[in-house]
Amino acid sequence: MIGALIIVPALAGALCFGLRNNRARRALLVAAAVAHAALAAAAWRGSPEPTLYDWLALDDLGRLFLGITSLLFLVAAVYAVGYLAREKDRAAGDRGEDFLFRNIPEAVFTGCLLLFLSAMTLVITSRHLGLLWAGVEATTLASAPLIHFHRHRRSLEATWKYLVLCSLGIAVALLGSFFLSVALRETSSSSSLVLDDLLRRAPAADVPWLRAAFICLLVGYGTKMGLAPLHSWLPDAHSEAPSVVSALLSGALLNCAFLAILRVLQVCLAAGQGEFAREMLLWFGLFSMATAAVFLVRQPDYKRLLAYSSVEHMGILAVGVGLGGLGNYGALLHAVSHSLTKGMLFLVAGNILTAYQTKAAGGVRGLLRGLPASGILWTAGLFAIAGSPPFGTFLSEFTLVRAALEQGRPLVAGAMLLLLAVIFAGMSRTMLAMAHGEAATKHPAEPFLAVAPPAVLAMLALLLGLFIPPPLETTLRLAARALGVPS
Amino acid sequence: MNSWIDAVLVLITLTSLVLLGASRLGTTIRMVALQGVLLSPLPLLLAGDAGITLRAAGLAVATVLIKGIGFPWLMDRAVRGGSLRRELDPRLGYNASLLAGVLLLAVAFLLSSRLPLPPGEGTPLVLPAALFNILAGMFVIASRRQAITQVLGYLVLENGIYVFGVGIASHQPLLVELGILLDVFAAVFVMGIVIFHMGRELDHIDTGRMTLLNDWEKE
Numbered sequence: 001m002i003g004a005l006i007i008v009p010a011l012a013g014a015l016c017f018g019l020r021n022n023r024a025r026r027a028l029l030v031a032a033a034v035a036h037a038a039l040a041a042a043a044w045r046g047s048p049e050p051t052l053y054d055w056l057a058l059d060d061l062g063r064l065f066l067g068i069t070s071l072l073f074l075v076a077a078v079y080a081v082g083y084l085a086r087e088k089d090r091a092a093g094d095r096g097e098d099f100l101f102r103n104i105p106e107a108v109f110t111g112c113l114l115l116f117l118s119a120m121t122l123v124i125t126s127r128h129l130g131l132l133w134a135g136v137e138a139t140t141l142a143s144a145p146l147i148h149f150h151r152h153r154r155s156l157e158a159t160w161k162y163l164v165l166c167s168l169g170i171a172v173a174l175l176g177s178f179f180l181s182v183a184l185r186e187t188s189s190s191s192s193l194v195l196d197d198l199l200r201r202a203p204a205a206d207v208p209w210l211r212a213a214f215i216c217l218l219v220g221y222g223t224k225m226g227l228a229p230l231h232s233w234l235p236d237a238h239s240e241a242p243s244v245v246s247a248l249l250s251g252a253l254l255n256c257a258f259l260a261i262l263r264v265l266q267v268c269l270a271a272g273q274g275e276f277a278r279e280m281l282l283w284f285g286l287f288s289m290a291t292a293a294v295f296l297v298r299q300p301d302y303k304r305l306l307a308y309s310s311v312e313h314m315g316i317l318a319v320g321v322g323l324g325g326l327g328n329y330g331a332l333l334h335a336v337s338h339s340l341t342k343g344m345l346f347l348v349a350g351n352i353l354t355a356y357q358t359k360a361a362g363g364v365r366g367l368l369r370g371l372p373a374s375g376i377l378w379t380a381g382l383f384a385i386a387g388s389p390p391f392g393t394f395l396s397e398f399t400l401v402r403a404a405l406e407q408g409r410p411l412v413a414g415a416m417l418l419l420l421a422v423i424f425a426g427m428s429r430t431m432l433a434m435a436h437g438e439a440a441t442k443h444p445a446e447p448f449l450a451v452a453p454p455a456v457l458a459m460l461a462l463l464l465g466l467f468i469p470p471p472l473e474t475t476l477r478l479a480a481r482a483l484g485v486p487s
Numbered sequence: 488m489n490s491w492i493d494a495v496l497v498l499i500t501l502t503s504l505v506l507l508g509a510s511r512l513g514t515t516i517r518m519v520a521l522q523g524v525l526l527s528p529l530p531l532l533l534a535g536d537a538g539i540t541l542r543a544a545g546l547a548v549a550t551v552l553i554k555g556i557g558f559p560w561l562m563d564r565a566v567r568g569g570s571l572r573r574e575l576d577p578r579l580g581y582n583a584s585l586l587a588g589v590l591l592l593a594v595a596f597l598l599s600s601r602l603p604l605p606p607g608e609g610t611p612l613v614l615p616a617a618l619f620n621i622l623a624g625m626f627v628i629a630s631r632r633q634a635i636t637q638v639l640g641y642l643v644l645e646n647g648i649y650v651f652g653v654g655i656a657s658h659q660p661l662l663v664e665l666g667i668l669l670d671v672f673a674a675v676f677v678m679g680i681v682i683f684h685m686g687r688e689l690d691h692i693d694t695g696r697m698t699l700l701n702d703w704e705k706e
Contacts, residue, residue: 141677148681157700160681164637167674168628171641175621175648182655185605208602236700 001048002056005039005066006121008032013114017107025110026081032114033077036121040070044471055128055194060478064332065124065259067475068339069252071460073117075453079347080113080244082449086354087242104149116142116248123256129177129193132260133170136224139253140166147241158233158240165233166224173220173260176213180267183209195263202270210268214277217264218284225257227284227318228291231311235295238307239359243350246303250310251343255335258317262483265321269484274324282322282412288315289419297426302352302361305430306345309385312423313338316400319416321483323403328480330399336472337392337464338385344457345381348374351450352434355443361430370439373451377458382431384461386424392464489610492532492654496616499525499650500592503623503643508585512635516562519642523554526646529653546653553671554649558642561679565635579630587630588623595619604655613654620647634682638675645671 012032019025042048043058044067050057058066084106103109119142122135140163148159177193183206184198192198223230238246261281268277292312299305313334320331351374356364367375384391387398397420404413468476499522506518527550530543579587595618604614624644628637 137674141674144677144681154700156681160634161700163674163678163681164628164641167641167678168625168644171621171644171648175651178648178652178655182605206605212602240700 001039001043001046002058002125003051005036005043005125006056006118008035008039009114009121010118013111013118016111016114019107022084022106025107026084029110029114030077030081033074033117036117037070037074040066044475050127054196055131056125057127058125059127059482060475061259061262061332061482062124064336064475064479065255066121067472068255068336069117069120069124072248072251072339072343072457075343075457076244076248076347077113078449079247079350079453080110082447083242083244083350084109086447086450104145104151108145109149112142112145113245113248116146116253118142120252120256124259127195129180129195129198129263132263133174133177136173136221136257136260137167137170139256140170140224143245143249143253146245147237149242149245150240152240155240158236162233162237165230169220169223169230171220172216172223176216176218176220176264179209179213179216180264182206183213184267184271195266198267199270202267203272205271205273207271207273210271210273211276214264214268214273214280218261218277218280221257221260221264222284225254225261226288226311226314228288228311228315231288231291231314234311235304235307238310238346239301239303243303243346243353246306246349247343247346250306250346251339254310254314255339258314258335261318262321266482274484278322278324280322281318285315285318285320285322286412286415286419288312288318289416289423291315293419293422293426296423297429299426299430300361301359302364302430302434303346303349303359305361305427306342306349309423309427310342312419313342313385316397316416319412320400320403323400323407323409323412324484326403326406327400328483329476330396330403332476332479333399333464333468334393334396336476337396337461340457340461340464341381341384341391341393344377344454344461345385347450347454347457348377348381351446351454352378354450355446361434364434365437366439367435370441370443371446373446373455375435377451377454378431379435380458380462381454382428382435384458386427387420388424390462390465392461395465395468492529492610493612495525495529495532496610496612496650499646500616500619503620504585504588504592506639506643507588507623507627508581510581512566512633515636515639516559516566519562519639519646520555520559522643522646523556523558524551526554526649526653527551529650533654550649554642554646558675561675562635562639565679565682578632584626584630587626591622591626592619595622610654613650617647617651617654620644620650623647634678638678638682641678642675 009032012028016025016028019028044063048058087103116139119135119138123132123139126132126135144159144163147162148155180198181193184201219230226234238249241249265277265281268274289312292308292315295308296305296312299308317331317335320327320334351371352364352367353359355371358364367378369375384393387393401413401416404410404416502518502522502525506515509515509518527547530546530550595615598618599614602614604611621644624640624642624647627640627643631637631640
């Protein structure tokens, strides 16, 4: 079953390159997304058998992230159908620049989208750290053409930064993986990188090598996750990519990189180096939140605003697992609610971009009147992403602050609250100004396929704040336990 | 056997130093090609007493094909195909780069003295040689402006990791190594395509002139 989760989207993706008909290709995209979601749902209910010499298996952490990724991809695929139909043959000029852009062929876009899903599934299910590495690298390669979709000179610049920085990061992560195999060698002749072997051998780890490995892996996968100061590719890529791709990058890909870091954290915990690893994560996290706060305030570009908000939320995740104990649970819950909310916001941003043809927040006014559906979702999204009740993010951020206080770290809790307040003020200033005011032009009613997908995500984000479904609650608890016993 | 390994490692280190001080793109590409060829006997030499296995031989052949021939050919094509300036225009001069290279070598030795190797793993030179190549690659990426040189820097970095992987963590299954080689190959291929687009659409591949996306200058 795990094999099918990876192979189905990969085959569908390969098929997309061969199909000539756009409609057939879009149908295939949705069909593959539905199939992946169905398989993922089945994997949630049962416990699938490990395959490929036990290199591929699904534990509780993997199950959680597989669920988020598959759900988000399904919603994004439905949105993409409408998006591609609108983009087709649109010789859109970029306002302010008389530069026409031609999109990359739809076959390449759809194909890469599916290959991207396949690579992310590989990252999630992989128990072998070498294979995991290959998966993370594959996600970079599959998503690079997606960022380059508009073939604009700005998207080219963003793609280049993304490729170079992520490849550099991933190279450091490879070195870290090798360090790990040295730190945990059993005898001089065998050193496997399968997670279960690593966890078993961890108590006898060679500490200096293990620490070096953790630093390399944190820096490497942290680049991909967008932790400051390694985040500089992220605002560019997220703002230049089509919105549906931004939603997947923020909601799914960053989580995959986070999962890779959690795998290494598991090894460090088993080796008794948890304190060292957690402390580093905590500081990286706080620094990311602070960096995001600096760039969020008075950010003139609303897609970059959302991108920096992703840097902030990745920081929150790192702080959460850095605290440990209750923080683990909070961080995992936050990963779920952030994915839903940010996915929704990027899809809405896509609608706004289509209607207003500008990414400058100053150029968008009167959303609530001009585009009522998107306007409402945009406003709701602001409160959801800023962590106000009754949304899921409130629950998780509250849990994290409580975790910090319970562990006798009031300074961490205070810093988090302060940064969250600054970010809320900065984001609401920009986003509310966009929602209110008079609409300058009449906009046609928004198509159903543009509004329904983000609305579904908004509902789920709201639901998560009011009631966590029992299966999710169980998985969250079990996954949090994999990161250390709650105190 | 060990003296051969050390000789290869020293030669690889020297090619990196030459590359740091090279002013012409052609020289840089040739040095990367030479490194690829020099890397290939490492799996065979490090196989040691166990004798030459099929796995080591396969890895050696794949290394020559991909790192020694494939990458340099791709890079060479990119240079000839595009309207690139052959002379490089670095952020830091060549002599300064060479000096930085010597410093990086010292850093590499310092770092390796902090990480004691388990007995019987590789030779004492493996770790410093690997670290030096990694640092030199990062330095090239940071200090050169042209996209193609940044890719070459990435290759040098990747070669350093390869030295470490083959030299010390040499007991991974073949599948992993092949996967890694292929991944790197694909990465360079995709970068090559992007460079091609840059040459066509921007009329330059100078990353120093890529300043459209920036948070600092907007107001």
